[in-house]
Amino acid sequence: MSKCVRRWSAGCAFAAALGLAGIGPEALSAWGLKFEVRLSESDPWSSAVNVPPVEGSVVRFRFGAYFDPGAAPVITTADGTGTAQALNRFTGSNQSVGFAPGDVFQNLVRTISSGNPALLSNAGATIGTTAVTSFGSQLFLADVPFEPYKEIYKGEVRLGSDPTGRTITIRNKTFGSGNTAGLTFYSSASLVNKQSGAPQASGPARFDLNASINIVNTCPSDLNFDHSVDESDFQIFLLAYQTMLCSDPAMPFACPADLNDDTLVDDADFIVFGHAYDLLNCP
Ligand SMILES: [Ca+2]
Numbered sequence: 001m002s003k004c005v006r007r008w009s010a011g012c013a014f015a016a017a018l019g020l021a022g023i024g025p026e027a028l029s030a031w032g033l034k035f036e037v038r039l040s041e042s043d044p045w046s047s048a049v050n051v052p053p054v055e056g057s058v059v060r061f062r063f064g065a066y067f068d069p070g071a072a073p074v075i076t077t078a079d080g081t082g083t084a085q086a087l088n089r090f091t092g093s094n095q096s097v098g099f100a101p102g103d104v105f106q107n108l109v110r111t112i113s114s115g116n117p118a119l120l121s122n123a124g125a126t127i128g129t130t131a132v133t134s135f136g137s138q139l140f141l142a143d144v145p146f147e148p149y150k151e152i153y154k155g156e157v158r159l160g161s162d163p164t165g166r167t168i169t170i171r172n173k174t175f176g177s178g179n180t181a182g183l184t185f186y187s188s189a190s191l192v193n194k195q196s197g198a199p200q201a202s203g204p205a206r207f208d209l210n211a212s213i214n215i216v217n218t219c220p221s222d223l224n225f226d227h228s229v230d231e232s233d234f235q236i237f238l239l240a241y242q243t244m245l246c247s248d249p250a251m252p253f254a255c256p257a258d259l260n261d262d263t264l265v266d267d268a269d270f271i272v273f274g275h276a277y278d279l280l281n282c283p
């Protein structure tokens with residue numbers, strides 16, 4: 001605490017507040033980038049969520065860095081080996097893998113108190129650039145007491161109209177740039193003991209924790225996505241049944257009424273649909 005107060009009083013006060021909020025240590029790898037998702041503001045953050053393929057569905061996500069206080073010395077870089085205690089910046093970009101046309105990032109918000117605007121620059125499936133996104137001294141991760149995770153920004157993924165099942169992974173895209181480290185932090189709240197978190201061929205104990213959005217229809221016969229299988233769905237099914245071939249241009253995209261995936265909408269699908277229709281409510 002004394003070192004912290006002497007050198008970084010503003011940042012230490014910030015970290016102390018977070019420490020008092022009860023954020024506890026996590027059993028993770030030594031350090032890395034962490035991405036998490038949730039469906040609503042009241043849900044806990046998670047590494048994965050399931051969401052039906054409904055246009056306009058929103059999944060919240062956040063991005064930060066974590067450090068394991070129990071893995072000292074936790075970081076080996078070109079500058080030496082030390083225990084991570086203070087994160088000072090992130091350099092690089094993050095991305096989604098698996099976006100379908102129409103899927104977008106939106107409402108990106110920096111949740112640290114300062115930072116280069118490049119941190120949140122969004123181009124399609126990429127967020128950020130290789131610009132140095134300095135945070136000043138606000139991201140202490142140790143000393144007051146150890147803070148194992150620091151959120152850097154948050155945002156949302158909004159699904160487009162693609163009705164097919166798929167997985168979107170939110171993860172790092174580029175880490176560092178040239179001689180500029182991906183993360184910069186200090187081993188003892190001292191500029192002298194700077195440890196640059198650049199990628200090291202020998203392995204710097206970095207392990208990123210990615211997040212997944214699993215787009216799955218858990219109620220396939222609910223063809224209009226209103227959580228029940230009723231007359232409205234039957235009308236949609238009937239049109240597909242009359243069209244029959246999934247390859248017919250008149251068939252809705254991805255042939256959702258082909259419930260047994262055999263490229264036809266026929267009696268076999270009607271049996272599946274009829275069973276769901278009897279149940280009415282989606283599981
Ligand atoms: Ca329905």
Ligand SMILES: [Ca+2]
Pocket residue numbers: 257258259260261262263264265266268269
């Ligand atoms: Ca079929």
